[in-house]
Amino acid sequence: MKQCNNGWAKAGKIIIYVIIILMGLTCLLPLLNIVAISFSGSAAVTGNQVGFIPVDFTLAPYQKMLADSQFWRSFLISAVRVVLQLALNMVLIVLMAYPLSKSKREFHARGTYMKLLIFAMLFNGGMIPTYLLVKDLGLLNTIWALVLPGAVPIFNVILVMNFFAGVPKSLEEAAVMDGANPMQVLWKVYLPCSVPVLATIALFSIVGSWNDFFSGLIYITKVNNFPLMTYIQSLNVNIADLLKAGASSSTLTNIAELTNKNLNAAKIVVSTIPLIVIYPFLQKYFVTGIVVGAVKE
Amino acid sequence: MELLHKTKVQNAVSGRMRSQNAMFHFMMLPGMIFLIVFSYIPMVGIIMAFENFTAAKGIFGSPFVGLKHFQYMFSLPDIWVIIRNTLCIAIGKMLLTTLLAIIFAILLNEIRVNWMKKTIQTVVYLPHFLSWVILATVVVNMFNLDGSVNQILNKIGIGSMNFLGSNTLFQPLLIMTDVWKEFGYSSIVFLAAITSIDPGLYEAAAIDGANWWQKTWHVTLPGMLSIILLISVMNIANVLNAGFDQVYNLYSPMVYETGDIIDTYVYRMGLLNHQYSFSTAVGLFKSFVGMFLMLFVNGLSKKFTDARIF
Numbered sequence: 001m002k003q004c005n006n007g008w009a010k011a012g013k014i015i016i017y018v019i020i021i022l023m024g025l026t027c028l029l030p031l032l033n034i035v036a037i038s039f040s041g042s043a044a045v046t047g048n049q050v051g052f053i054p055v056d057f058t059l060a061p062y063q064k065m066l067a068d069s070q071f072w073r074s075f076l077i078s079a080v081r082v083v084l085q086l087a088l089n090m091v092l093i094v095l096m097a098y099p100l101s102k103s104k105r106e107f108h109a110r111g112t113y114m115k116l117l118i119f120a121m122l123f124n125g126g127m128i129p130t131y132l133l134v135k136d137l138g139l140l141n142t143i144w145a146l147v148l149p150g151a152v153p154i155f156n157v158i159l160v161m162n163f164f165a166g167v168p169k170s171l172e173e174a175a176v177m178d179g180a181n182p183m184q185v186l187w188k189v190y191l192p193c194s195v196p197v198l199a200t201i202a203l204f205s206i207v208g209s210w211n212d213f214f215s216g217l218i219y220i221t222k223v224n225n226f227p228l229m230t231y232i233q234s235l236n237v238n239i240a241d242l243l244k245a246g247a248s249s250s251t252l253t254n255i256a257e258l259t260n261k262n263l264n265a266a267k268i269v270v271s272t273i274p275l276i277v278i279y280p281f282l283q284k285y286f287v288t289g290i291v292v293g294a295v296k297e
Numbered sequence: 298m299e300l301l302h303k304t305k306v307q308n309a310v311s312g313r314m315r316s317q318n319a320m321f322h323f324m325m326l327p328g329m330i331f332l333i334v335f336s337y338i339p340m341v342g343i344i345m346a347f348e349n350f351t352a353a354k355g356i357f358g359s360p361f362v363g364l365k366h367f368q369y370m371f372s373l374p375d376i377w378v379i380i381r382n383t384l385c386i387a388i389g390k391m392l393l394t395t396l397l398a399i400i401f402a403i404l405l406n407e408i409r410v411n412w413m414k415k416t417i418q419t420v421v422y423l424p425h426f427l428s429w430v431i432l433a434t435v436v437v438n439m440f441n442l443d444g445s446v447n448q449i450l451n452k453i454g455i456g457s458m459n460f461l462g463s464n465t466l467f468q469p470l471l472i473m474t475d476v477w478k479e480f481g482y483s484s485i486v487f488l489a490a491i492t493s494i495d496p497g498l499y500e501a502a503a504i505d506g507a508n509w510w511q512k513t514w515h516v517t518l519p520g521m522l523s524i525i526l527l528i529s530v531m532n533i534a535n536v537l538n539a540g541f542d543q544v545y546n547l548y549s550p551m552v553y554e555t556g557d558i559i560d561t562y563v564y565r566m567g568l569l570n571h572q573y574s575f576s577t578a579v580g581l582f583k584s585f586v587g588m589f590l591m592l593f594v595n596g597l598s599k600k601f602t603d604a605r606i607f
Contacts, residue, residue, distance in 0.1 A: 012509055016407045023401060024417040027424055027481060030435045033445070037438070048443055096328040099321035106314070107321045116329070120336040122588045126580035128567045129342025130335070132352075151331040182320045211428035214542065218568055233430045233546065236437070261438075268431050275426055282426065283419065286485070 038062070038265035045262045061266035070223065070231065071267055077143060078210060078228035079274075084147045085209040089156070090202060096157050098186045101164035121154040127218070134219055145219035146212070146227060156201045163197040164190055200285045203278060210274060228271050235264050346578040359574075366578035375562070376579070382468070383558040386539040389472040390479075391532040397480040399525065402487035403517055421481030433546035436474050437461065467552040475543055486524055494520035527598060534594040537587050559583050 032052045037045055041056030049055050065071060099107050100114065124130075130149060139145040171189050180188065191198070216230025226234065341356070346366055348359040370376050401421070408414045424432065439446050440460040447457035460470045498516045507515065541560040548556040559579065567576030 009509070013407070016404050020401075020404050020408055020417055024420045026477065028420045030439060031423070031427075033438065034435055048445070048448065051445070092328040092331065095324045099324050102321070106317070108318060109322065109325075113325055113329070116332065116337075120332055122591050123340070123584055124336060125339025125342050126577055126584060127563055128573050128577045128580065129339035129345065131568065132342060132356075132573075133335070133339050148331065149335045151335065152328050154332075157328070182317055182324070186324075207426055211426075211430075213428065213430045218564075229428050229430045236430070236434060236546065264434065268434055272427060272431060279419075279423070279426065283422065286422075 034265050035269055037262050038269045040262055042262060061262040062270075064263050065266045065270065068267075070226075071228075071270075073224065074226050074228040074231035075271070077225065081143055081146050081227055082206055082209050084143065085150065086202060086205050088147060088151050089153060089205045090198070092152050093157050093160055093201065094186065094191065094198075096152070097160035097164055098182070098190060100157070100161045101167075117154050117157065121158075131218055139219070141220055141222050141225050143225075146209075146215045149215070150209075153201075153205070156204070159201065160194065160197055163194055167193045196285060199281070203282050203285055206278060207275065207282070232264075232267060232271055235260075235267065343577065343581055345574050346581045348574055350574040350577075352573075362574075366575050367582070369575065370578055370582065378554065379557050379559050379562045382555055383537055383539045383560075386468060386471055386544075386558060387536045389468070390475045390540070391535070393472060393476045394479050394483050395525070395528060395532070397476055398483035399487050399521065401480060402484040402491055402521075403513060405484070405488065406491050406517075418481075421484070423481075424478040425482035427478075429540075429542035429546050432474070432478060433543070436470075436547060440470060461547065462549065462551045464552055464555045467548070467556045471540075471543060471547065471556065474547075475540060483528075486528065487521055490521045490524040491517060526601065530594055530598045530601070533597075534587070534591045536590065537583055 029052055033050070036052055036054045037050050038061055039054035039057055039059070040050045041058050041060075044050055044055035096113075096117075100110060100117075102110060104110050125133075134140060134145050134149065139148065167190055171193070172185055175185050175189050211229060212227070213229035213233045216227045217233070220226055220230060223231070223234065344356055345359065347361060347363060348356075349362050349365075350356065350359045354360075405414060405417065408417070438444055441447075442457055442459060446460070451457055458466060460466045494517065498520070499512060502512050502516055537559060539558040539560070541558070541564070544556060544558050544561050545564070548561065560583075563576050563580045563583070566572045566579065570576075
C-alpha cells in the first residue's frame, strides 16, 4: 500500500516537473527563434528553415545593421528619452510623495491635492485633446513630446507616498531637532530608507519609456525623430500585405520583405539588449513593487 | 509664567508649521504644474466632443452641437461591435491569465530543485518586460500562413489556418498570446501568497492522511483565496482595456470585425481620419465608464478586502 502511494507521488512529481518545464520552454522558444533568425542566412530564413538554432550561421545582418544610421539614431533618441523621463519622474514623484505622506494636521492642503491627483488618475481628456495640446505647445517632433505628458505617474506617487508614510516618525523628529528643514529631511532620512521602492519605480520607468511606441506614433511624424520602438514598429511587415502576399504565394514585395527578416530580427535582438542588461535588477525589485502595490493600508 | 512659556512654545511650533506648510506647497508645485498642463487642460478639450470641432476655429470658436456625436455613435453598428470585441478580449485575457497564473504558481511551488525554479521564473517573467512591438514580430513569425505553427499543423494533417486573417481565430490568438506574455508575471502575487501559508497547516493535513490534491484543495487554495479575490476585483476596472499595443501591432482591416477595440477605433477615427469631435466623444464615453468602474472596484475592495487602490 505504502509502496503504491509512493509510486503515485513520484509519478505526480514527474508530471509537475514536465508541465513546468514545458511552460518555461513555451516562453523561451519563440524568443530563441528570433535570435536564431537574426544569425541565419537569408536563403534559410526565406525558406522558413530556421528553428531554434541558426542555419547557415552569419553575422551579415548585424554588419548591415551597424551601417544603418536610422537605427542608431532612434536607439540614441530612446536612450536620451529614458534618461530624461527617469530624472523627471523620480524628482517629481519624490517631491510630491513626501508632503502627501504627511497627515492633514501637518499639511493642511493635503486633501485638496489628493483629490486633484486621484481625479486625474481616474479620468483623462483622451487622445485627441492631449494631442492637440502637445501640438499647440509646439512639442510635436521633439523629444519633449515623449517625455513631458508622462512626467507625473500618479499611481507611483501614491505608491511612494504610502511607503513614506510607513517610515518611523522618530527618525524624522531627530533630524528636525537638529534643525533640518523638510527638504533636508526628505533627502537625508526618507530617501535612504526607501531604496527598494525607489529602485522599483525607477526600473518601471525605464522599461515603460524604452518600450513605449505609442507616443512616438502620435507625436512624431518625421522618421528621423522616431524613438526606437516606433522605428521598429514602422519596419514591421504590414500584416494586410503579408496576408495578401501569402494568398498569392511569392510576389516581389513578399520576397523583398522576407529577405529583410534576418536584418529586422537583428534589430529586434539589439533593441532588447538594454532590457536584458537591467533584467537581473528588475527581478530583484519587481516583487517588492508588486507587494507594495498590492497590499496597502 | 508657565502660561506665557506655553504660548511661546505654541507660537514657535505654529510658526514652524507654517513655514513647513509653505515648503510643502513649494514641493508640490512642479508636479502640480505638469498635472494641470497635461491632465487638466486636456479635460477642457473634452468640450470638442459636443462641438463640430475644426482646428481653424479652435475649441472655443467651433459650433456647439450638443449630443449629436453621441447619438451618432450609438446609432452606428460599429460601436456595438467594438464594445463587444473589447469586452470579449479583455475578459478572456483576464480569466485565462489569472487561471493559468494560479496553476503555474501552485505547480512551481512543488519544484524543489532551486536552480531550476530560479531559471524557470527568469524565463517566464521575461515576456512581460518586452514591448508588443517586439513580440508582434515573434507572433507574426509563428502564426502567419507559412509560419512554424502552420508548418506543424500541416505536418500532423490538420492543414494551415489563417490565424492573423480570420475573424474566428483572431480573438483567440490575441487572448492566447497575451496570456503567454503575462501569466508568469501575474503568478508572482500568487506565489507570494503560497509561501506565506503556515507550514503547520500542511503538516496537520499530512497527519490526517491528505494527499497532494487534498492539500492543494483544502490548504493552498483557501490560503490564496483573499489575493485571488483582490486580483479579480481589480481586474474589473480593466474590462475596457483590451490592450491597444497588442491589437494595433497584430490587426489588419481583414479582422476589424472581431479585432477592433475601442482604443484602436478612437485612434483611427481621430488621428488617421481626423474626425476629432467624434473620436473625442467615443474616448469620453470610455473614460467615463472607466472612471465609474474604478470607483466601483475601489469601493468593492475597500468593503471586502483590507486593500484599496486609492
